[in-house]
Each structure stands twice: as structure tokens, then as C-alpha cells.
Amino acid sequence: MKRKKTEEISFYILIGLIVILLLAALLAPVLAPNDPFKTELTLALIKPDKEFPLGTDPLGRCVLSRILYGARVSIFSSLCIIGIVFFIGTAIGVTAGYLGGAVDMVLTKIITIMQAFPKFILAIAIAGVLGIGIKNTILALCLVEWAEYARISRNLSRGVKQRTYIKAAKVCGESRLQIMFHHVLPNVLPTLVVNASLGISSMIMEVAALSYLGVGVKSPMSEWGAMMNIGKDYLQTETRLVIIPGIAIFVVSVLFNLFGDKLRDILDR
Amino acid sequence: MALLEVRGLKKNFTGKNETLHAVKGIDFTIEEGECLGLVGESGCGKSTTANMTARLLKESEGDIFFLGKRINGGKRLCAAGKEMQMVFQNPADSFNPHYSVLECVMQGARYYKLYSKSELKERAMEWIKYVGLKESYLEKKIGELSGGECQRTAIARALICNPALIICDEATSALDVSVQAQVVELIRKLKEEKKVSFLFITHDLALTSSVCDRIAVMYSGRIVEMGETKAILQHPMHPYTQLLLSCVLPAVGDDEYRVPECSSFRGAGDGCDFYEFCPKICTQCKDRVPDLQEREGRMTACFQRGDPDE
Numbered sequence: 246m247k248r249k250k251t252e253e254i255s256f257y258i259l260i261g262l263i264v265i266l267l268l269a270a271l272l273a274p275v276l277a278p279n280d281p282f283k284t285e286l287t288l289a290l291i292k293p294d295k296e297f298p299l300g301t302d303p304l305g306r307c308v309l310s311r312i313l314y315g316a317r318v319s320i321f322s323s324l325c326i327i328g329i330v331f332f333i334g335t336a337i338g339v340t341a342g343y344l345g346g347a348v349d350m351v352l353t354k355i356i357t358i359m360q361a362f363p364k365f366i367l368a369i370a371i372a373g374v375l376g377i378g379i380k381n382t383i384l385a386l387c388l389v390e391w392a393e394y395a396r397i398s399r400n401l402s403r404g405v406k407q408r409t410y411i412k413a414a415k416v417c418g419e420s421r422l423q424i425m426f427h428h429v430l431p432n433v434l435p436t437l438v439v440n441a442s443l444g445i446s447s448m449i450m451e452v453a454a455l456s457y458l459g460v461g462v463k464s465p466m467s468e469w470g471a472m473m474n475i476g477k478d479y480l481q482t483e484t485r486l487v488i489i490p491g492i493a494i495f496v497v498s499v500l501f502n503l504f505g506d507k508l509r510d511i512l513d514r
Numbered sequence: 515m516a517l518l519e520v521r522g523l524k525k526n527f528t529g530k531n532e533t534l535h536a537v538k539g540i541d542f543t544i545e546e547g548e549c550l551g552l553v554g555e556s557g558c559g560k561s562t563t564a565n566m567t568a569r570l571l572k573e574s575e576g577d578i579f580f581l582g583k584r585i586n587g588g589k590r591l592c593a594a595g596k597e598m599q600m601v602f603q604n605p606a607d608s609f610n611p612h613y614s615v616l617e618c619v620m621q622g623a624r625y626y627k628l629y630s631k632s633e634l635k636e637r638a639m640e641w642i643k644y645v646g647l648k649e650s651y652l653e654k655k656i657g658e659l660s661g662g663e664c665q666r667t668a669i670a671r672a673l674i675c676n677p678a679l680i681i682c683d684e685a686t687s688a689l690d691v692s693v694q695a696q697v698v699e700l701i702r703k704l705k706e707e708k709k710v711s712f713l714f715i716t717h718d719l720a721l722t723s724s725v726c727d728r729i730a731v732m733y734s735g736r737i738v739e740m741g742e743t744k745a746i747l748q749h750p751m752h753p754y755t756q757l758l759l760s761c762v763l764p765a766v767g768d769d770e771y772r773v774p775e776c777s778s779f780r781g782a783g784d785g786c787d788f789y790e791f792c793p794k795i796c797t798q799c800k801d802r803v804p805d806l807q808e809r810e811g812r813m814t815a816c817f818q819r820g821d822p823d824e
Contacts, residue, residue: 409607412570416600417671418593418625431612 256507270316279307281314282465314467323448329387331441334394342402343429359392372460382461401433435512443505446498453494469494515582516543517711523576525562536562538735549712551726559735560715564683568600596626599672603684605664609656615667616652622671641670662693681713701725731755734787741812751814753792794818
């Protein structure tokens with residue numbers, strides 16, 4: 246009982262921290278001490294001081310302001326990708342798993358083909374072909390990530406399909422679509438939600454990685470991976486240019502991972 | 515006309531290397547207000563028959579007539595309608611775990627659009643009360659209920675549509691003896707008060723004597739004996755029925771009791787499926803499958819059709 250309460254408290258603390266993070270990202274224009282896009286070469290590579298709490302980058306832009314603005318891109322694009330792949334993957338997976346037969350065979354083959362590609366290499370290729378930009382980054386990652394969610398929801402749906410309450414629903418006159426919405430989906434959703442919440446952190450890292458490699462966001466848009474890319478040339482003299490966005494990615498990833506873990510514990514009870 | 519008429523029903527399950535003949539052509543009827551018990555050992559095809567009748571499984575051959583209409587033969591499997599309902603073996607698993615008791619019972623009629631929203635709730639509450647569940651249970655999740663309470667909820671769900679026939683597929687098998695008795699009592703009450711017909715599938719012979727008007731004994735996908743419950747239980751004619759009845763363990767310890775040799779042998783040959791275990795084997799048994807023929811007021815599929823004492 247006491248453990249249950251402690252778990253709940255830590256879950257609410259995590260939610261609080263995530264809300265603070267999201268608010269910080271949303272209120273970046275208010276919170277940022279300087280213009281994150283204004284380049285001023287005379288202010289390049291200034292050490293942290295009162296005006297620039299985390300210093301400036303080689304183009305004289307405030308690192309703290311860029312981190313705050315970067316949070317918007319990193320977090321919201323990851324949430325957007327997770328939302329899209331969750332929706333598409335679940336829809337395809339539940340349809341394949343519940344309907345079975347030829348529909349399942351065709352959809353499973355497509356899922357298997359998608360999963361056979363090295364995911365990240367494919368994302369780089371797609372983003373490279375589509376061109377640099379956050380929209381294309383999101384599209385590229387959606388194209389490679391949906392298959393995982395489709396596979397999981399398909400397998401879960403196949404399990405649910407065997408349950409007696411599905412037979413009972415058929416006897417009660419429910420159509421296939423009604424059974425999928427009323428019985429299959431609610432019973433596969435908890436596992437998928439936990440998986441999605443754990444996936445947010447890896448998505449943040451993938452967005453950052455694409456930007457780091459130069460196929461992510463377009464300059465001057467601020468993004469943590471792109472910031473690390475700029476900082477890598479100054480790794481020995483200005484380590485903070487890599488470490489600060491690195492810490493941002495690390496903290497956000499850990500927070501979302503812990504959130505997913507706690508959510509699983511609570512839903513498993 | 516009979517309420518339910520099943521003619522030459524067959525089901526084959528085709529695997530990679532072999533075909534399993536689960537049901538090999540059975541015929542039976544159920545009249546209005548009648549309870550037919552389908553008994554036999556595990557794997558004899560009882561549940562397959564129930565699933566085909568309830569349109570949960572497509573038959574390989576045969577016809578099913580319900581309320582004078584043929585309900586099979588369509589391209590896609592389609593529920594027989596509100597007049598035919600089913601109660602399953604595993605009571606807890608036959609409900610969506612996210613539903614409350616009230617939602618579970620309402621589920622039975624919601625999709626047939628029989629009542630308005632408020633009327634549906636009222637009816638559900640009436641039936642919940644009828645099957646003996648307290649009003650405090652309405653909002654309880656199905657996982658919070660005991661096996662017997664779950665099965666009562668399942669019966670209430672079946673009853674909300676005012677069905678003519680309820681198929682009970684081993685509905686009492688997962689319950690302990692006292693709860694079994696309560697459910698059986700409820701079924702008897704329904705038969706008397708609401709004139710509901712039942713297809714009662716069970717492997718428990720003792721249960722059939724208290725609920726069923728007639729029983730059909732199945733062995734290896736065929737009905738081997740069918741008739742009045744009392745007559746069959748007291749004077750079984752088919753050697754398999756005799757063996758099945760002698761398998762019932764004595765309630766009081768009996769040192770002399772020996773379990774008779776019996777196995778679900780599925781004969782793929784031409785002869786009677788039971789001939790390897792039959793103590794009354796004759797020359798025809800190995801070559802031909804005996805037809806179900808009437809003798810002394812019951813149907814028996816045996817060349818001997820002998821007296822039980824023979």
C-alpha cells in the first residue's frame with residue numbers, strides 16, 4: 246500500500262517535471278533572454294556571463310535562448326512523430342491482427358519489409374531525398390517508425406481475438422468494426438501507450454541525430470542536434486557548445502523514459 | 515416445426531498433413547421450451563457443434579434451420595440474431611474486462627437496437643435482479659465478481675434480448691458444485707417461467723438429469739445415442755453410453771471401483787469409431803458406420819442396439 250502511494254507520488258512528480266519542460270518550451274519567446282536567431286560575429290564564442298547565461302555560439306547567438314527554442318523543435322516534433330506512428334501503426338496492426346487471413350498476410354509482409362531495413366539509414370536516405378527541413382525529418386521518421394507499432398498492435402490484437410469476449414460480442418450482433426473499436430482497441434491500448442511513452446525519448450534522439458548529421462532542421466532554426474553539430478568543431482576549446490545541448494537531450498530523454506516506466510507500473514497493477 | 519433443426523452438420527479442420535473430422539454429420543432438433551443436452555468426452559465435437567450452431571464457426575457441410583429459416587450458407591459468418599444467445603464456459607473471460615456489470619448486460623441488446631437508451635438500462639437492471647445479483651453490483655467491474663456471479667451476468671446478458679434459444683457451452687464446468695447447482699436452478703426457472711429452449715453442452719452426466727429433457731451422446735464427432743434423459747441414464751443402449759456412465763466416479767469411496775478403459779479414438783476408417791473399445795463388437799462394426807436408428811423410443815447408432823444387460 247505504502248509502495249503504491251510512493252509510486253503514485255513519483256509519477257505525479259514526473260508529470261509535473263514534464264509539464265514544466267513543455268511550458269518552458271512553449272514559453273520560449275518569453276523566457277529566452279536574447280534573440281536566438283540574431284547573428285553577431287563580434288559576440289562569437291563569449292563565455293557565460295550575465296547577458297548570455299550559457300555563452301554564445303560561433304555566430305554570436307545566445308546558447309540558452311537557442312536551447313529553449315530548440316526544446317520546442319526537439320520535444321514537439323518527437324511528440325508529433327510518436328502521435329502519427331502510434332495512430333497509423335495501431336490502425337494497421339489492429340486491422341491486420343483482428344481480420345486475419347489475406348489482409349493480415351499482406352499487411353504483415355509490408356511490416357516485415359519495412360522492419361528489414363536498417364531504420365536509421367533509411368531515415369537518413371528519405372530525409373536526404375526529401376530535402377532538409379523539420380517537416381521532412383518528421384515524415385522520414387514516421388515512414389520508418391510506424392512498422393514497429395503496427396507489429397506490436399497486430400500481435401496483441403491476435404491474442405485478444407482468441408478471447409471469449411470476442412465470441413460473445415459476435416453473438417451479441419456486433420459488427421467487425423464495432424468489435425475492433427469496443428473490444429480489441431481498449432484491450433491493446435494500455436501496452437501501446439506505454440510503448441509510445443517509452444518511444445518519445447528515442448524519437449528525441451533520432452531527431453537530434455538527423456539534425457546532427459545535417460539532414461534534419463534547416464538553419465537558422467534551433468535544434469539540439471544541430472547545435473551539437475555546430476559545437477563539434479570547437480569540441481576542444483568550447484566544450485560547452487556540445488555538452489549543453491547534450492545535457493538537454495539526456496535530461497528530457499531520461500524524464501520521458503522514467504514517465505513510461507512508471508506508467509507501465511501503474512497500468513500493470 | 516422445431517425451433518432448431520440441424521441436418522447433416524459436418525466440420526473438418528484441414529491441417530498441413532491431415533484433415534481432422536471434428537463433426538462427422540449430426541442431426542438433431544430442439545423444440546420450443548425444450549432443453550437438449552449434448553454430452554460426451556472432451557474432444558468429441560460438442561463445442562464445435564455449439565460454435566457452428568451459434569454461427570461462430572463455418573460448417574463444412576450441413577444445414578441449420580432456426581425459427582424456420584436457414585441460418586447457414588451465407589458467404590460470411592453472421593450471428594443468428596437476437597433470438598439465439600450463448601453462455602460460455604469461462605465466465606470471467608466472456609466479458610470485456612473494461613465493462614461494468616450493467617454495461618455487460620446492456621451489451622446483449624445494444625447492437626440489436628431493441629430498446630431506447632433509458633429502457634435498455636431499465637431492462638438490464640431488471641434482468642440483473644432476476645438472475646439474483648444485487649443492485650450494488652451494477653457498477654462493479656467484471657473482474658471483481660466471482661465465477662458464479664459472472665455466469666449469472668452472462669445469463670442476464672443472454673436474456674435481455676428475450677431469446678428463444680440459449681446455447682450453454684459447458685456453462686457450469688468452470689464452477690464449483692454449489693455454484694453449479696445455483697446456475698442449474700436458474701436455468702430450470704427460465705425454462706419454466708420464460709419457456710426458453712436450451713442446447714446444454716456438458717461432460718457432466720449428473721447435471722443433465724436435472725436440466726435436460728433429452729440428451730444426445732456424442733462420440734468422435736457423431737451422435738451415438740439420443741433420447742429421453744431418464745431413459746438413457748437409467749438404461750443406456752449404446753456401448754459407449756454404458757462406458758461413459760460407468761466412468762462416473764462413485765460419490766462414496768469404493769475400493770472395488772476401477773476406471774474403465776476409454777479413449778477419444780478417432781477412427782479414420784470405414785467402420786464404427788468405437789469398435790476398438792467396444793465390448794460388443796460384431797462383424798459389421800469394422801466395415802460400416804452404424805446409422806442412428808430408432809429403437810424403443812430412442813435413437814441409437816449401434817448394430818447390436820442391445821439390451822444394457824446383455
